[in-house]
Amino acid sequence: MSNLGQFDTDFYQSNYTIDNQEQSYNDSNAYGNLYGSREQQASKQPQPDPLVPPEMLMPSGYAGQFFQPASNLDYYSQSPYIDSFDEEPPLLEELGINFDHIWQKTLTVLNPMKPADGSIMNETDLTGPILFCIALGATLLLAGKVQFGYVYGMSAIGCLGIHALLNLMSSAGVSYGCVASVLGYCLLPMVILSSCAIFFSLQGTFGTLSALIIIGWCSLSASKIFISALDMEGQQLLIAYPCALLYGLFALLTVF
Numbered sequence: 001m002s003n004l005g006q007f008d009t010d011f012y013q014s015n016y017t018i019d020n021q022e023q024s025y026n027d028s029n030a031y032g033n034l035y036g037s038r039e040q041q042a043s044k045q046p047q048p049d050p051l052v053p054p055e056m057l058m059p060s061g062y063a064g065q066f067f068q069p070a071s072n073l074d075y076y077s078q079s080p081y082i083d084s085f086d087e088e089p090p091l092l093e094e095l096g097i098n099f100d101h102i103w104q105k106t107l108t109v110l111n112p113m114k115p116a117d118g119s120i121m122n123e124t125d126l127t128g129p130i131l132f133c134i135a136l137g138a139t140l141l142l143a144g145k146v147q148f149g150y151v152y153g154m155s156a157i158g159c160l161g162i163h164a165l166l167n168l169m170s171s172a173g174v175s176y177g178c179v180a181s182v183l184g185y186c187l188l189p190m191v192i193l194s195s196c197a198i199f200f201s202l203q204g205t206f207g208t209l210s211a212l213i214i215i216g217w218c219s220l221s222a223s224k225i226f227i228s229a230l231d232m233e234g235q236q237l238l239i240a241y242p243c244a245l246l247y248g249l250f251a252l253l254t255v256f
Contacts, residue, residue: 102128105185109221116228124177129184132191139194147253158246159183165242170230186222189214190247194254202255211251219244
């Protein structure tokens with residue numbers, strides 16, 4: 001029996017003592033208490049409301065700075081998108097309507113002896129020609145003649161013919177818009193003749209002489225502008241002849 005007691009004591013002999021077991025038990029209890037206290041604090045802390053801004057939930061003792069995006073007026077004032085609106089040209093200029101050029105071209109047509117400015121007359125300004133064509137048709141309508149279709153048709157065909165002729169005669173090419181602009185502006189004297197037809201008849205000697213004068217006036221103004229814009233000195237009579245044939249058709253509509 002003594003041998004068995006000695007064997008048992010030798011078998012269960014170890015460096016692990018009761019004091020070490022108590023110390024590990026105390027450490028585990030301390031860790032559990034600390035973890036439990038953190039869970040209790042987290043459960044006691046109120047959850048933030050999603051509808052409340054986070055700035056209102058910060059503690060009063062917070063000494064940091066919040067980022068507040070402020071509007072930079074200098075940036076918006078220097079923005080290219082805003083400056084582009086200020087730099088845009090006026091609406092009439094974008095549409096190609098320049099009243100100063102219209103007035104200068106009208107004065108050039110009304111005064112056949114005045115030298116024409118080739119830089120201005122070479123522009124494709126169709127505002128004045130359209131107004132003069134409408135005015136011619138309106139005055140013919142007041143005289144009892146509905147000739148809007150003939151006015152527009154002869155204008156288009158005449159511009160095509162003069163355009164082809166000028167391209168054959170001049171070394172520098174000319175655009176169709178320039179030809180239509182010049183011929184349309186020079187239609188103004190014909191509007192004056194059709195306005196006279198409202199008050200008295202032109203079917204007589206006076207009417208015939210007036211029509212011839214107006215035809216010469218229109219053709220002289222148109223040829224003067226063409227030779228100035230295309231540098232065709234010495235060819236005014238060659239250009240004035242087909243222009244006189246074109247304006248003669250408008251005169252026939254006005255007189256008869």
